[in-house]
Amino acid sequence: xxxxxxxxxxxxxxxxxxxxxxxxxxxxxxxxxxxxxxxxxxxxxxxxxxxxxxxxxxxxxxxxxxxxxxxxxxxxxxxxxxxxxxxxxxxxxxxxxxxxxxxxxxxxxxxxxxxxxxxxxxxxxxxxxxxxxxxxxxxxxxxxxxxxxxxxxxxxxxxxxxxxxxxxxxxxxxxxxxxxxxxxxxxxxxxxxxxxxxxxxxxxxxxxxxxxxxxxxxxxxxxxxxxxxxxxxxxxxxxxxxxxxxxxxxxxxxxxxxxxxxxxxxxxxxxxxxxxxxxxxxxxxxxxxxxxxxxxxxxxxxxxxxxxxxxxxxxxxxxxxxxxxxxxxxxxxxxxxxxxxxxxxxxxxxxxxxxxxxxxxxxxxxxxxxxxxxxxxxxxxxxxxxxxxxxxxxxxxxxxxxxxxxxxxxxxxxxxxxxxxxxxxxxxxxxxxxxxxxxxxxxxxxxxxxxxxxxxxxxxxx
Numbered sequence: 257x258x259x260x261x262x263x264x265x266x267x268x269x270x271x272x273x274x275x276x277x278x279x280x281x282x283x284x285x286x287x288x289x290x291x292x293x294x295x296x297x298x299x300x301x302x303x304x305x306x307x308x309x310x311x312x313x314x315x316x317x318x319x320x321x322x323x324x325x326x327x328x329x330x331x332x333x334x335x336x337x338x339x340x341x342x343x344x345x346x347x348x349x350x351x352x353x354x355x356x357x358x359x360x361x362x363x364x365x366x367x368x369x370x371x372x373x374x375x376x377x378x379x380x381x382x383x384x385x386x387x388x389x390x391x392x393x394x395x396x397x398x399x400x401x402x403x404x405x406x407x408x409x410x411x412x413x414x415x416x417x418x419x420x421x422x423x424x425x426x427x428x429x430x431x432x433x434x435x436x437x438x439x440x441x442x443x444x445x446x447x448x449x450x451x452x453x454x455x456x457x458x459x460x461x462x463x464x465x466x467x468x469x470x471x472x473x474x475x476x477x478x479x480x481x482x483x484x485x486x487x488x489x490x491x492x493x494x495x496x497x498x499x500x501x502x503x504x505x506x507x508x509x510x511x512x513x514x515x516x517x518x519x520x521x522x523x524x525x526x527x528x529x530x531x532x533x534x535x536x537x538x539x540x541x542x543x544x545x546x547x548x549x550x551x552x553x554x555x556x557x558x559x560x561x562x563x564x565x566x567x568x569x570x571x572x573x574x575x576x577x578x579x580x581x582x583x584x585x586x587x588x589x590x591x592x593x594x595x596x597x598x599x600x601x602x603x604x605x606x607x608x609x610x611x612x613x614x615x616x617x618x619x620x621x622x623x624x625x626x627x628x629x630x631x632x633x634x635x636x637x638x639x640x641x642x643x644x645x646x647x648x649x650x651x652x653x654x655x656x657x658x659x660x661x662x663x664x665x666x667x668x669x670x671x672x673x674x675x676x677x678x679x680x681x682x683x684x685x686x687x688x689x690x691x692x693x694x695x696x697x698x699x700x701x702x703x704x705x706x707x708x709x710x711x712x713x714x715x716x717x718x
Contacts, residue, residue, distance in 0.1 A: 379491025
């Protein structure tokens with residue numbers, strides 16, 4: 257969308273082209289019911305009418321447009337969605353009220369999994385289905401969120417990853433210095449539909465909403481041009497999956513609360529904190545049994561463990577083993593940021609220095625906004641130095657020969673003797689040269705900051 261805010265046409269959920277009131281829900285009235293119309297399907301709840309409320313739809317459409325994203329199997333973009341709705345909304349709305357709406361299969365894509373050679377599978381719904389899911393998610397969130405555990409921090413209003421990390425740190429400080437770290441194998445892909453729908457049915461009385469949720473779960477997946485049925489899972493990529501995953505794992509939260517455990521959960525990352533390894537092993541065995549028998553989820557025994565918190569990572573962070581533990585960036589997260597910087601500064605890409613700095617600025621600003629929450633500023637200082645060294649190395653390679661290197665060093669204010677000494681060094685490679693006095697003086701911290709390279713350690717938490 258090129259950064260421009262797209263205005264939603266007033267007619268999308270308003271009146272028809274003929275000028276007559278077309279959206280009765282928006283006007284506070286309901287269409288005339290037939291013998292098979294939704295009155296009999298609503299049961300004792302009328303949640304579908306809440307989903308189709310004008311203000312709810314407006315918020316959903318704005319969020320879908322703002323989030324953007326790739327098209328689904330029909331190729332429609334979020335920019336095209338408002339006009340499509342303007343022309344087709346009354347038909348779609350009638351199908352939703354009647355309980356006859358059929359979602360399209362999601363488009364399967366695979367993206368790299370950080371720190372792993374494996375791929376993460378995403379299911380991209382059509383823009384229309386994304387919009388309907390968003391409108392439905394907002395109503396489910398309104399009704400359900402207040403019933404979820406306070407130990408759950410993922411995909412919830414006024415909850416964050418940083419809050420989850422701080423709670424884990426609090427438990428460790430209190431003396432719970434062993435963590436039972438559960439890894440659920442391909443959680444989103446293996447959610448059991450029958451178990452999930454059983455939980456939905458307990459909370460929702462409007463059968464149209466129940467039927468719509470089931471329809472989204474069973475919509476199928478298009479992969480390599482073929483549509484495959486979906487008999488389990490809630491594919492990541494749509495607005496509905498997070499709220500349904502929280503509903504499913506709320507059963508785990510309630511069980512852990514019943515046992516009075518100290519725990520934190522963010523989405524499918526669950527950590528229980530205990531005082532001894534023996535206690536942790538008992539928790540691991542009993543909770544694994546609960547997950548596999550009650551919720552029919554599979555625990556990845558190779559990745560799950562009972563260990564010291566500083567030996568594990570949680571949401572990209574770990575902790576020091578001090579009596580008052582500090583938050584630190586997990587080693588794997590540090591390696592991931594370094595790998596991304598290696599890619600951005602690669603000479604093969606052919607970008608100008610300014611383009612490289614701009615890309616680093618965008619990436620590092622977001623990165624430090626999250627990982628700046630660490631309490632070990634020396635880590636950020638070392639990373640800053642490493643980034644500058646990578647840039648010097650990249651620039652030295654681009655200067656190629658002694659004549660060019662001498663000229664560029666002189667342009668940057670280096671004296672003739674130092675410039676000649678640096679440019680004439682043919683024994684050492686770029687990585688060694690990146691820390692020599694001529695390059696450190698010419699391509700200084702201030703020089704890179706003047707080009708827009710962001711600082712990291714000045715934003716670190718106390």
